[in-house]
Amino acid sequence: MRTGKTTVFQRASLRRAAVILLIIAVFLSMFLLFIQMSQESLIQSLTQLNNEFVEQVDTISGTLLEIIHNAAMQMFYSRSLAKLRTLDSVSNAERIAGMRDLGSWVSSSTFLSSALIYNAHTDTMYTSGGAHVPNAGQTYADHSTYDLMVSRARHGFTGPVKRESAEGEIYSFLFFEPNVPNSGALLLNVRAPWFENQLLGLSSGHNSVVLNSQGEVLAANEGLLSGAVQVWPELSTRLEDGEAHGIILDPRGNSGWMYAQLRNSGLIYLRSFDTSELLPGLARVRNFALGLLLAVSSVLVIGALYTVLVLYPPVQAVREALHKLGSSHGDMAVVMDRLVESRMEQQLADEVARLLQGEELGLLEYPASLILLNCSDPKSVRSALAKITPLPAIVAAAPIGCAALISRASEQQVLDLCLALSDVLSCRCLYGTPKESAAELSRCHASLQELWQMRFLYAGQAVLSEKLAASFSQPVELADKDVSALLSALRSGSLDEARAAWKEIFEQIRTAKFTDFRFFLRSILQDLGAMQSELGLDPFTETSQVLEGLEDAAQLHRLLDGIFQQIVDRQQERRRSSLELLAAKVDDRIAAGYGDVSLSAHGIADEMGMNPVYLSRLYKEATGVSIVDAIKKVRIDRAKQLLRATDASVKDIAEQVGFANDKYFFVVFKELCGTTPKEYRGSCQQ
Structure with missing residues (x-):
């Protein structure tokens, strides 16, 4: 009797515990939902503030760089400095005037530390220093400045480049005419304190850091340098994914960084913030919710411990007793062993x-x-x-x-x-x-x-x-000319040249790191996809999965070779159609004007606005014969018709079909027909 009461009591206790745990779980779910909603509100508010921050930074940074750019353009195209920069031979008067003007520009500027002009024709450096004496480029004392001036082809930028010089820390801005060879260059060295103060002054009163695209700190308010270094890995990943601006929160959401990549310079601007200061209302609500969640979690843990320590042991004892009476105990033991082993x-x-x-x-x-x-x-x-x-x-x-x-x-x-x-x-x-x-x-x-x-x-x-x-381990760079060679070969319909170009590209990138190899390959496949689309073909779209599970480079080669073959076939098909259309136009012109003595390949090319040699080559590629031979054939075919159907003299027929000389007509007729016009007429009358 006592055992029955105990069993009933245990069952009732289990039911009550289950109801309590269910209620706690419901409240816990509600609090979690509330926390999620408050977190979403926080993110929305921060996003709005970040959008305003991006607009402000872009506008003011554009103004800052425009000041430098305007000054550079005025100097770059001033007459005296242009002579220093571009002339093969600079007279003494021109040199003195130019260097004097260069020094005047710097001395009258509030931000310039120095300025230099490089003449590529004479390999000469002109500086804004007091002495009006030029410097031979290769013997110029500041080798880093000289290297920057002459190696502009490697730099697709106008600055800033942070450097150490005899003047102290400076930011260098390089200006040149990229499409004009040997046009020289202008280098402006801006005082680092002025430039950094301007950058940090974009958002006065805030904690700010400015980085370049490699993560190097250009300017930072006090105490923020270490924080910027810690956040850089995540920030660089976001920038690579195309997120030019956004928010990076710490795991607890108490603080974070707003960031924006400046459109006009590529610099990254960071502003640190504290959530409780920026959005105090939301922070208080969230902290309250977290405290409440902690309390509910404590109750839940206590309930779970009570269930495990007080309620579960007797129930487990009953289960073990039941298994002793049944036949499934061995199976349960096996399952438990597997679970323990897996754990x-x-x-x-x-x-x-x-x-x-x-x-x-x-x-x-x-x-x-x-x-x-x-x-x-x-x-x-x-x-x-x-x-x-x-x-x-x-x-x-x-x-x-x-x-x-x-x-x-x-x-x-x-x-x-x-x-x-x-x-x-x-x-x-x-x-x-x-x-x-x-x-x-x-x-x-x-x-x-x-x-x-x-x-x-x-x-x-x-x-x-x-x-x-x-x-x-070594970085690998893929030259644009190599990819251009591949694409050019495909556009010209040369499969062998395309295969050779791909082989050369593959040999270059096979030593790259996997991420770089994947980037190069995706870039090439995107170019090929664009070419396929231009040709009306279905482009290859699985670029992101090409290397997934790839066990043999031969599979990659076969994939690309198939794309090459498809593009070349379509290019050749389009070329054949184009050539056939061109040949038809030439044939129509010959058929319409064969009787004109002046009709020639050169005249047809002029009418069509093409080079005669090029037109003749394309026509022969399409038909197998030259335009001259085609004119001869049409004229002789017409002459044969007239010889059969009329009694006109051979001389008259020669004139009608465009031969000015009946003797030449005889030569061409016999060359093409194997007989003379008279013999041909005689054979037709028999």
């Missing part, structure tokens, strides 16, 4: 991931070597390792499959292990040399991940060494 695997994978991020956890002995395998079953790897080597090993799941850490192994032993594992498990294996710390293992892991992404370059190689990744 342990996950914990091990998490610890190995932390180790490969550089965190020392005391998991293994050094030296240790890292092996990555594209095998998804850690147990299979452990079993294979146990049969191959007695060396200590830790194996855990990893993003590409499995990661194995081998202690006290030499580089040769690790290579032998990889060869054996690859053979036993039928997988690809990447390995690193022995390392002495978690930090070194972290760098090795990054190199092997890069190597894995570029594995398609090593098709057929089951084992890859970390040393191969060294070829991806």
